[in-house]
Amino acid sequence: MIRKFIYLEWKAFTRSASFGANLAMKILIGFLMIYFSVIFIAMGVGTFYLLKEMNFEPLSTVNRFLIYYFLFDLVIRLLMQAIPVLNIKPLLVLPFNKNTIVHFSLGKTALSFFNWVHALFFVPFAIVLIIEGYDIIGIAFWLLAIFSLIYINNFLNIILSNIDKLFVVFIAIALALGAAQYYKLFDITVFTSPFFQGLYSKKGFFLIPVLILIALYQFTFKYFKNNLFLDAGLSKKEDIATTENLVWLNQFGTLGTFLKNDIKLIRRNKRSKTTLIMSFFFLFYGLIFFGNTHQPPIMHIFAGIFVSGGFLFVFGQFVPSWDSSYYQLMMTQNIPYRGYITSKWWLVVIATFISTILASFYLLYGWEIYLTIVVGAIYNIGVNSHLVLLGGAFTKTPIDLSNAGGAFGDKKAFNVSAMLLTLPKLLLPLGLYGIGLYLGNKNLGLALVAGAGVLGFIFRNSVFSLIEKRYKIEKYSTINAYKQKS
Amino acid sequence: MIQVNQLSKIYNGTTVLNIKYLEIPKGQSFGLVGNNGAGKTTFFSLLLDLIQPSTGNIKSNNIEVNTSENWKSFTGSFLDESFLIGYLTPEEYFYFIGDLRHQNKADIDALLAQYEEFFNGEILNNKKYLRDLSKGNQKKVGIIATLIGNPEVVILDEPFANLDPTTVSRLKKIIKELAQNPNVTVLVSSHDLQHTVEVCDRIVALNKGEIVKDIQTSEETLQELESFFAV
Numbered sequence: 001m002i003r004k005f006i007y008l009e010w011k012a013f014t015r016s017a018s019f020g021a022n023l024a025m026k027i028l029i030g031f032l033m034i035y036f037s038v039i040f041i042a043m044g045v046g047t048f049y050l051l052k053e054m055n056f057e058p059l060s061t062v063n064r065f066l067i068y069y070f071l072f073d074l075v076i077r078l079l080m081q082a083i084p085v086l087n088i089k090p091l092l093v094l095p096f097n098k099n100t101i102v103h104f105s106l107g108k109t110a111l112s113f114f115n116w117v118h119a120l121f122f123v124p125f126a127i128v129l130i131i132e133g134y135d136i137i138g139i140a141f142w143l144l145a146i147f148s149l150i151y152i153n154n155f156l157n158i159i160l161s162n163i164d165k166l167f168v169v170f171i172a173i174a175l176a177l178g179a180a181q182y183y184k185l186f187d188i189t190v191f192t193s194p195f196f197q198g199l200y201s202k203k204g205f206f207l208i209p210v211l212i213l214i215a216l217y218q219f220t221f222k223y224f225k226n227n228l229f230l231d232a233g234l235s236k237k238e239d240i241a242t243t244e245n246l247v248w249l250n251q252f253g254t255l256g257t258f259l260k261n262d263i264k265l266i267r268r269n270k271r272s273k274t275t276l277i278m279s280f281f282f283l284f285y286g287l288i289f290f291g292n293t294h295q296p297p298i299m300h301i302f303a304g305i306f307v308s309g310g311f312l313f314v315f316g317q318f319v320p321s322w323d324s325s326y327y328q329l330m331m332t333q334n335i336p337y338r339g340y341i342t343s344k345w346w347l348v349v350i351a352t353f354i355s356t357i358l359a360s361f362y363l364l365y366g367w368e369i370y371l372t373i374v375v376g377a378i379y380n381i382g383v384n385s386h387l388v389l390l391g392g393a394f395t396k397t398p399i400d401l402s403n404a405g406g407a408f409g410d411k412k413a414f415n416v417s418a419m420l421l422t423l424p425k426l427l428l429p430l431g432l433y434g435i436g437l438y439l440g441n442k443n444l445g446l447a448l449v450a451g452a453g454v455l456g457f458i459f460r461n462s463v464f465s466l467i468e469k470r471y472k473i474e475k476y477s478t479i480n481a482y483k484q485k486s
Numbered sequence: 487m488i489q490v491n492q493l494s495k496i497y498n499g500t501t502v503l504n505i506k507y508l509e510i511p512k513g514q515s516f517g518l519v520g521n522n523g524a525g526k527t528t529f530f531s532l533l534l535d536l537i538q539p540s541t542g543n544i545k546s547n548n549i550e551v552n553t554s555e556n557w558k559s560f561t562g563s564f565l566d567e568s569f570l571i572g573y574l575t576p577e578e579y580f581y582f583i584g585d586l587r588h589q590n591k592a593d594i595d596a597l598l599a600q601y602e603e604f605f606n607g608e609i610l611n612n613k614k615y616l617r618d619l620s621k622g623n624q625k626k627v628g629i630i631a632t633l634i635g636n637p638e639v640v641i642l643d644e645p646f647a648n649l650d651p652t653t654v655s656r657l658k659k660i661i662k663e664l665a666q667n668p669n670v671t672v673l674v675s676s677h678d679l680q681h682t683v684e685v686c687d688r689i690v691a692l693n694k695g696e697i698v699k700d701i702q703t704s705e706e707t708l709q710e711l712e713s714f715f716a717v
Contacts, residue, residue, distance in 0.1 A: 241575045241615045257585040261571070268573040268615070329569040332534045333586045334558045334635075401573065476538050483568070 001096060005104045037120055044124030048132065059129060063196035064189045070149055071174040073118075077157040078167035079274060081114045092228070102224045106217070109154055118150050134200075141206035145199040148209035155213075155220045254336070258343030265322060266315075269401035272322065275314050279351070282310025283359055286373065290365045297442075300369070301433040301449060304376030305384070305426065307359050311351035312380055313425075316388035317395065319344045320471075324398040324482040331479060337468050341389055345464075348385045352377055368442075375450045376429070382453030384425050386463045393470040396481035428452065487512040487639065487671045488533070492542035495528055495695075503528045503695040505542075510673070510688075512638075515665035517686030517703075518675040519711065524692040526675040527565065530643050533673075534563055546639060559587075562632035563641040569628055572617030576609045576627050579616060580634065587635030594634065601630050604656045621648045629657065633664075640664060641673045646681045654681065661685040679715070683708045691715075 051058040091101055109115075126143045130136050160166055180186040198205040246263065249256035266272045289303040306313075315322075320340075323330055330340070356377040363370045429449045436445020456463070471478075490508040494501060503525040510516050518526050531537045533544050535551045543550050546557045563569070571579055577598075584594040598610065608623050616624060625648055632640050645661075646654050662685055664672050676682045682689060683703055691699035691711065699714060701707055 241613045241618075243575045243577050245578075245581075254585075257582065261574075261582060264573060264578070326568055326571045328534075328536055328565065329571070331536060332558065332561070332563050332569075333583065334588075335586055476536075479536055 001100050002104065005100075009108065040117065040120035041124050044121040045128055047121075047125055048128045059134065059200065060193065060197055062125070063200075064193040066146075066196045067188060067192040068174060068178065070153060071170060071177075073114075073150070074153050074156060075167050075170045075174065077114055077153060078160065078170065079277070081109075081112060081154075081157055081161075088228070089230070092230075098225060098228060102221055102228065106155075106158070106220060106224065109158065110151065112154070115150055115154055119147075122146055138200045141203075142200040145206040145209045148206075148213040152209065152213050152216055155216045158220055159223060254339040255343050255346065258340060259347065262322075262343065262347050265401075271399060271401050272315070276311070279310035279314050279355075282306055282313070283355060285310075286359070286362060286369075290362065290369050298430065298434055298437055300372050301376065301429055301445070302426065304372040304374075305380060305429055306376075307362070307373050308352050308355040308377035309380045309384060310355060312348050312384055312388055315351070316344075316348045316385065317391060318397075318399060319389060319392040320478070321392070321395055321397055321399045321482075322401075325401065327479060327482045331475065337471055338464065341464060341467055341471070344392075345385055345389060348388065349381050352380050352385070371446060375446045375453075378450045378453035379429050379456075380453070382456030382460075383428070386456060386460065386467065387425050390467050390470060393467065393474045393478075396474075396478050398482045398484065487514075487547060488673075489545040490542070491545075493532065493539055493544060494541045495525075495532060495537065496540040501695055503532070505529070505695075505697060508690070508697065510671060512671055513665075513668040514688055515661065515672040515686045516674070517682040517689040518673065518692060519677070519679055519682050519689060520675075520692035521677075521715070523694070525695040526692060527643055528695075529692070530563070530565060530641055530673070530675065533641065534561070534565075557639075560638040561641065562634065562637035562639070564625075564628040564632045564645070565641075565643040567621075567624055567628070569631075570616050570624055573615055575615055576612075576619075579627060580631060583631050583634050589635050597634060598630070601660070604630065604653065604660060606653065622650060622653065625649060626653065629660075638669055639671050639673070643675050644677070645674060646676055646678050658685050679711045680708060683711070 047062065048058045051061050088101060088105060122143060126139050129139050177186075177188045181188065199209075244264065246260045249260050252259065266276060285306045286303040289299050320327065356374060359373050360370065362373055429452070432448040432452060433445040436442060436448055488508075488510040490505050492507075493503065493505045495503040502523075518529065520526055528537070532539055533546070533551065535555075535557075538552060543552065545551070547560065549557045551557050571582070574582065580594050580598060581591060584590070589597075598605075602610075605626060609619075609626060616627060619627070625645070629642060629645055632642065642661075645657060649657060658681065661672060661674065664670050665685065665687065672686075674682065674686060686703055688702050689699070689707060689711065690697055691714065699711070701710065
């Protein structure tokens with residue numbers, strides 16, 4: 001029976017949409033995967049020596065922060081890891097044993113990317129520890145315990161995923177604990193690090209997470225099995241709908257009609273809500289660069305563009321795919337393409353504007369830093385907003401609005417033309433700013449970038465005409481692509 | 487109202503539609519019947535400029551549909567669920583289409599009141615998004631939305647499929663009423679010969695992309711079609 005399952009899984013894997021992409025795409029994805037794997041492994045190896053160099057005891061330092069590691073892992077899982085429920089339905093009426101179905105679908109989650117990616121860090125780290133003379137048995141048990149904890153998160157996610165907005169609670173807990181520790185009010189790690197350290201130093205301690213994991217698996221198994229009915233665990237959740245009229249937008253005419261629709265789109269679908277949250281995280285991107293002397297100053301403009309451009313990058317790059325499920329409707333209605341594109345443009349501009357205001361906490365780093373962000377916003381509004389819309393004409397990936405996965409950039413959404421358009425989004429401002437720095441004047445660099453933005457804004461009518469023409473040319477192939485459900 | 491000239495659609499060397507000439511006069515109610523793969527949906531998609539013809543063209547009110555977009559203002563259409571916006575409530579959907587067709591909220595409310603019987607209390611004020619409605623109820627929404635803004639051409643692909651018997655008979659009444667209006671041209675496709683014969687003045691049968699029958703509806707039409715499709 002298991003062989004039949006594996007056969008189905010293999011077919012599902014090889015025939016998935018992302019696998020069917022063209023050769024260049026496969027090479028690129030492969031390349032990215034290798035790249036990130038190498039980075040993770042390098043981190044695993046490097047962490048030990050880096051901490052040693054900074055005069056920390058590596059293992060206990062890592063153990064100290066593991067609590068945060070697992071909290072964030074859970075948050076990311078709740079946000080992104082999908083539960084394989086849908087493909088169970090056709091199996092129910094076939095002569096499969098229910099136990100086998102549940103064991104298999106739970107076992108399948110064990111192989112998920114969200115689990116094995118941790119191995120890339122922890123396994124090299126453990127090997128380095130052994131090489132450096134740590135007790136080999138202690139480390140082996142420690143590693144076993146860590147993996148039990150990772151799988152505990154895996155099954156927790158399955159049980160908790162039915163509860164909406166839970167990740168917000170965990171983010172809040174993590175932030176609160178982090179802040180409390182930073183301001184020396186309360187240090188959670190005082191309580192947790194002896195536990196993690198004990199997994200290594202105290203024999204038999206590792207059994208605790210292993211036993212918890214076994215119990216949790218039993219629980220999840222029972223939970224799943226009891227809910228294996230169409231009207232229970234396998235049912236689609238229906239939302240209670242509320243009619244919103246958003247009358248105040250009527251004064252903007254056709255533009256208002258579309259904006260109304262876009263606001264509803266964002267608020268009522270899982271995928272777009274995730275996107276909105278992601279774009280919020282972009283606000284903090286600058287923290288990596290500002291006030292960090294290790295980063296070259298040219299990277300400041302990079303950060304400036306990302307801080308205000310979160311929404312532009314994660315939402316804008318999928319215009320018009322957000323409307324993919326009803327694109328045929330749009331194409332038969334009395335809609336001027338211009339109005340449609342303009343409304344998306346305004347949405348991006350408004351979001352960029354709000355982000356810029358929210359980013360005003362960067363004023364703590366000084367006026368110059370915030371000025372960089374404002375300049376980045378001007379460039380985003382003037383140039384990047386047009387570029388993402390233009391890129392949208394080539395992005396022909398249908399979006400399944402109800403599915404939260406893939407918000408980090410759909411693999412299929414990459415294509416050569418769209419990728420070429422991302423280059424000027426970042427490289428051009430980087431170059432302009434670089435020229436300013438080269439001439440020894442930072443403000444000149446900022447002025448050049450802002451100037452490019454203003455120029456883009458002035459010529460926006462002719463740019464819109466160009467975009468409109470492009471959308472019309474791509475119309476039929478876009479409709480065709482959106483008909484193919486992933 | 488609608489003229490078809492030398493129209494063909496070819497996919498990878500297979501001709502899926504080939505119509506030399508077809509004219510649908512204004513005010514006619516036109517039924518398109520045929521088996522699966524006969525080319526009914528392909529024809530409607532070409533008429534709505536959703537796909538490009540391999541040869542020839544279609545003119546709607548003397549506007550060539552694949553060169554100008556002006557036909558959109560007088561054409562209402564519903565082909566399948568991809569014409570619905572899943573995350574809107576039915577009311578919001580009607581108002582949205584109304585906005586695009588320059589109808590205000592009162593116009594839409596008046597129109598909806600007219601079709602209350604057709605909705606059978608399952609559509610309006612139900613606190614459900616379109617994506618959570620049953621297939622049949624989704625269809626009801628799509629069909630009524632095509633009537634917003636007094637279109638001169640109404641295109642419905644398989645409107646009778648998925649509907650319950652009561653709704654089918656109510657829908658037939660609605661289409662007959664539309665057909666009586668001399669300004670409205672109705673185009674309906676169906677697998678169901680009897681329903682089509684009941685609501686249409688003229689029936690065209692397609693087989694493998696070719697027109698094989700073109701008849702004005704009369705007493706004998708149903709029998710003629712049934713014997714044609716029987717094997």
